[in-house]
Amino acid sequence: MNVERSGIRPGEARHPDESTQEIIARDRNGAPAWAREVSYEYLGSEDIDKARYTEAAFADAEFKRLWTRTWQMVCREDQIPDTGNYYVYDIGPYSFIVVRTDDGSICAHYNACLHRGTKLKPSATEGSAIDLKCPFHGWTWNLDGSLKDIPERWDFQHLAGRKMCLPQARVETLAGFVWVNMDPAAPDLKTYLGKKALAHLDAWKLENRYIYLHVQKSYPANWKLTMEAFMEAYHVGDTHPQVAPANGDVNSQYDIYDEHVNRFISTLGVVSPKLKGKYTEADIIENFTLGDSSSLGGKKPELKAGERARQVMADMFRNMFETATNSDLSAVSDSELLDTYSYTVFPNLFLFPGISLPMIYRFRPDARDHRRTIYEVMFMRPKPRNGEFETAEVQKLADHQSFAEAEGMDPGFGKILDQDTDNLYAQQEGLEASAKMGLTLADYQEIRVRHFERTVDKYIAMEPFVPRIENLQP
Numbered sequence: 105m106n107v108e109r110s111g112i113r114p115g116e117a118r119h120p121d122e123s124t125q126e127i128i129a130r131d132r133n134g135a136p137a138w139a140r141e142v143s144y145e146y147l148g149s150e151d152i153d154k155a156r157y158t159e160a161a162f163a164d165a166e167f168k169r170l171w172t173r174t175w176q177m178v179c180r181e182d183q184i185p186d187t188g189n190y191y192v193y194d195i196g197p198y199s200f201i202v203v204r205t206d207d208g209s210i211c212a213h214y215n216a217c218l219h220r221g222t223k224l225k226p227s228a229t230e231g232s233a234i235d236l237k238c239p240f241h242g243w244t245w246n247l248d249g250s251l252k253d254i255p256e257r258w259d260f261q262h263l264a265g266r267k268m269c270l271p272q273a274r275v276e277t278l279a280g281f282v283w284v285n286m287d288p289a290a291p292d293l294k295t296y297l298g299k300k301a302l303a304h305l306d307a308w309k310l311e312n313r314y315i316y317l318h319v320q321k322s323y324p325a326n327w328k329l330t331m332e333a334f335m336e337a338y339h340v341g342d343t344h345p346q347v348a349p350a351n352g353d354v355n356s357q358y359d360i361y362d363e364h365v366n367r368f369i370s371t372l373g374v375v376s377p378k379l380k381g382k383y384t385e386a387d388i389i390e391n392f393t394l395g396d397s398s399s400l401g402g403k404k405p406e407l408k409a410g411e412r413a414r415q416v417m418a419d420m421f422r423n424m425f426e427t428a429t430n431s432d433l434s435a436v437s438d439s440e441l442l443d444t445y446s447y448t449v450f451p452n453l454f455l456f457p458g459i460s461l462p463m464i465y466r467f468r469p470d471a472r473d474h475r476r477t478i479y480e481v482m483f484m485r486p487k488p489r490n491g492e493f494e495t496a497e498v499q500k501l502a503d504h505q506s507f508a509e510a511e512g513m514d515p516g517f518g519k520i521l522d523q524d525t526d527n528l529y530a531q532q533e534g535l536e537a538s539a540k541m542g543l544t545l546a547d548y549q550e551i552r553v554r555h556f557e558r559t560v561d562k563y564i565a566m567e568p569f570v571p572r573i574e575n576l577q578p
């Protein structure tokens with residue numbers, strides 16, 4: 105089949121059905137300005153070279169250029185509230201002890217002993233410590249990284265006059281998260297995110313949420329391929345057919361902001377334009393995935409004659425979340441309550457700040473296998489007014505396990521994530537088997553993929569930055 109030309113300029117074609125903005129405009133509780141804006145830009149139609157997903161050399165270049173220069177989310181601030189609380193953040197070969205120090209500030213120490221290199225704390229651990237002591241010969245540092253003790257110091261006269269502080273990465277806090285960056289020359293985090301995206305992040309007030317469920321699983325594909333599986337709703341109809349009757353998939357909206365942030369808005373409570381006429385408003389409610397609300401006792405409402413499913417669902421969510429979280433959501437728009445707002449923060453973070461399915465995804469490449477990704481999904485809830493909450497510990501799933509097996513996971517949502525995993529097996533293997541050297545992208549629906557890969561290219565074109573004690577701050 106030949107693809108026909110319509111005469112429309114590249115990037116301007118849209119699904120002819122109702123747009124995301126038209127759907128939102130009909131809601132009773134109107135959306136704020138930042139939700140109503142569109143920010144698409146055509147970035148070309150060339151294929152994306154497959155080598156970036158299949159070659160170990162490309163992953164190596166990323167470790168020297170991209171991961172060492174970008175801001176990465178480590179944990180929530182409330183995971184290390186007190187002096188001595190630490191969280192070990194691992195990214196590829198690098199590892200950091202992110203610790204709350206005596207003066208309340210947070211430091212990110214390179215997780216390696218200055219004697220003979222031993223990791224001071226095991227990877228993927230968290231806990232509390234009064235100092236940082238190496239398990240091998242007992243060299244010890246204070247929480248702020250200053251040297252505390254070298255056993256048998258008489259034998260290290262040659263270190264006289266050297267401070268021997270632990271080298272540190274940069275740390276910032278924003279939206280309740282702790283972030284690190286290895287590059288002393290990188291822009292600060294706010295500049296990195298850009299003004300527009302920062303305004304969105306401010307509006308979502310994620311500092312007022314906490315993580316109540318955290319699940320990790322290894323995915324069988326390159327980290328970029330894995331991330332890109334979540335950047336578009338184009339795949340919903342074929343990959344998640346059970347969702348399409350209640351999801352505006354092919355009329356989702358895609359926006360790009362500067363170089364490090366992009367988003368989509370995918371409406372819920374409306375039928376996919378591909379299925380128009382096949383489902384009634386009552387069917388939409390029947391096919392709605394309740395997400396977090398199922399664990400809070402949410403129930404599908406009855407629809408009265410003439411009512412719009414989307415409005416009834418929004419009202420149901422508003423009432424239920426107000427009761428369950430003891431909060432006032434009367435000013436929150438129907439769209440923020442219902443719809444999937446998905447933001448990518450380069451390089452490896454997704455924020456889904458909407459209220460009915462509020463999530464965080466984090467993707468980290470496996471240091472030893474460029475075809476594997478450590479994927480984490482975290483679910484957020486508003487912090488209760490009494491301030492009592494507990495951040496969830498991570499549940500690690502084995503490869504053969506379904507996401508639905510995680511304790512506290514909505515089974516319907518677990519199934520959606522399993523469907524995505526199955527595609528990734530096939531996609532990584534297919535790319536390696538393919539005689540076609542590039543991936544072809546839709547101009548509009550896959551703009552987030554192109555935008556993301558363009559930023560990858562920007563970092564790959566830079567000189568390597570490999571952290572060495574001489575080129576870091578003390």
Ligand code: FES
Pocket residue numbers: 217218219220221222238239240241242243
């Ligand atoms: S390697 Fe750490 S004290 Fe010897």
Ligand SMILES: [Fe+2]
Pocket residue numbers: 333334339343344520524
């Ligand atoms: Fe998916």
